[in-house]
Amino acid sequence: xxxxxxxxxxxIKENPVFILLLGLCPTLGVTTSAINxxxxxxxxxxxxxxSNIVVSLVRDFIPDKVRIPSFIVVIASFVTIxxxxxxAYTPGLFDALGLxxxxxxxxxxVLGRAEAFASKNNLWSSFVDGAGxxxxxxxxLALLGAVRELLGSGAIFGISLLKGDLMLVFVLAPGAFIALxxxxxxxxxxxxx
Amino acid sequence: MASKRESxxxxxxxxxxxxxAVAALALGGVYTVTKEPIALAKKKKLEAAIKKVLPSFDNIxxxxxxxxxxxxxxxxxxxxxEGQAAGVAIKSYTxxxxxxxxxxxxxxxxxxxxxxTAVLTTKETPGLGDKLDKKKSDWPDQFVGKHPxxxxxxVTKDGGEVDAITAATISSRAFCDAxxxxxDTYEKQKGDK
Numbered sequence: 001x002x003x004x005x006x007x008x009x010x011x012i013k014e015n016p017v018f019i020l021l022l023g024l025c026p027t028l029g030v031t032t033s034a035i036n037x038x039x040x041x042x043x044x045x046x047x048x049x050x051s052n053i054v055v056s057l058v059r060d061f062i063p064d065k066v067r068i069p070s071f072i073v074v075i076a077s078f079v080t081i082x083x084x085x086x087x088a089y090t091p092g093l094f095d096a097l098g099l100x101x102x103x104x105x106x107x108x109x110v111l112g113r114a115e116a117f118a119s120k121n122n123l124w125s126s127f128v129d130g131a132g133x134x135x136x137x138x139x140x141l142a143l144l145g146a147v148r149e150l151l152g153s154g155a156i157f158g159i160s161l162l163k164g165d166l167m168l169v170f171v172l173a174p175g176a177f178i179a180l181x182x183x184x185x186x187x188x189x190x191x192x193x
Numbered sequence: 194m195a196s197k198r199e200s201x202x203x204x205x206x207x208x209x210x211x212x213x214a215v216a217a218l219a220l221g222g223v224y225t226v227t228k229e230p231i232a233l234a235k236k237k238k239l240e241a242a243i244k245k246v247l248p249s250f251d252n253i254x255x256x257x258x259x260x261x262x263x264x265x266x267x268x269x270x271x272x273x274x275e276g277q278a279a280g281v282a283i284k285s286y287t288x289x290x291x292x293x294x295x296x297x298x299x300x301x302x303x304x305x306x307x308x309x310t311a312v313l314t315t316k317e318t319p320g321l322g323d324k325l326d327k328k329k330s331d332w333p334d335q336f337v338g339k340h341p342x343x344x345x346x347x348v349t350k351d352g353g354e355v356d357a358i359t360a361a362t363i364s365s366r367a368f369c370d371a372x373x374x375x376x377d378t379y380e381k382q383k384g385d386k
């Protein structure tokens with residue numbers, strides 16, 4: 001597999017949200033608006049890339065039996081770094097994402113890539129894999145957020161587009177499931193075609 | 194692929210120790226760097242809220258006052274302008290929200306009328322309960338200029354004078370509760386003086 005494929009697989013072919021259905025807890029929770037989805041996606045991307053790099057670098061040094069705890073410590077450290085940095089420099093976004101930032105630690109996507117890819121591949125491939133998967137995740141969250149924001153509050157990235165009575169349900173929790181279901185269905189249709 | 198280190202007891206202990214130590218060092222570093230910006234961002238947010246609820250001031254004095262109903266104490270921010278008292282901003286809260294805790298800032302003029310209100314933290318439903326916030330709707334305007342001593346701080350459904358937000362009576366009720374708590378404590382504190 002060349003590096004281009006390695007990078008692009010995260011967007012459509014192995015998209016973490018639409019195809020692998022990984023990390024759905026933050027996906028459903030934070031995507032009430034496009035900007036929240038994008039912010040969460042980029043925070044996760046950072047953690048994913050950094051943890052993939054570190055895991056790939058230390059993969060021969062870590063004995064097999066303690067690899068999971070070691071990976072978790074690495075991931076948790078990067079999550080805490082992201083959390084503190086966001087709290088300091090983007091307090092508005094931090095308030096909106098709130099609880100979900102620390103929960104990146106338990107996002108199975110991050111540990112999944114560390115275990116399934118970075119611990120078996122070299123530094124460069126792991127970096128590309130992390131970036132591709134992370135941006136694919138960010139793309140999916142931003143798309144889901146945009147759809148929900150448009151249908152629920154008539155705006156995209158806070159820019160008002162529609163007026164009048166809207167389908168408020170899309171901003172609420174059930175709307176997340178409905179919107180995600182339709183997006184997965186549409187993507188599957190394209191994938192087969 | 195290079196051979197992994199053996200999972201012997203000593204290897205595992207040493208590895209975990211090193212991983213944890215490096216993580217701790219990194220986190221300590223980031224914490225030190227971001228400590229000040231975080232404190233600054235929090236202070237800015239608070240000052241912005243006070244500024245929103247009080248017309249004009251040049252000095253703020255913060256005091257904790259025990260709540261009138263025996264609950265958690267409320268923060269009072271006595272404002273003054275050129276040595277003259279210019280009202281007080283009270284950070285109040287309620288647990289009656291649709292999703293629990295709501296924290297608001299209520300500004301009182303010297304004569305006890307409400308100057309303005311601002312929402313600090315809320316987990317109320319987006320599109321419904323979050324209309325408590327001036328940023329989302331004009332609903333809180335109805336409190337401006339009212340004196341809680343003569344103005345019945347209950348939603349119309351409960352026999353009061355506050356028009357509840359459509360489909361968000363619980364949130365509106367909670368908001369009234371928080372304002373009432375601020376006022377009661379304000380009166381009590383005046384009496385104690």
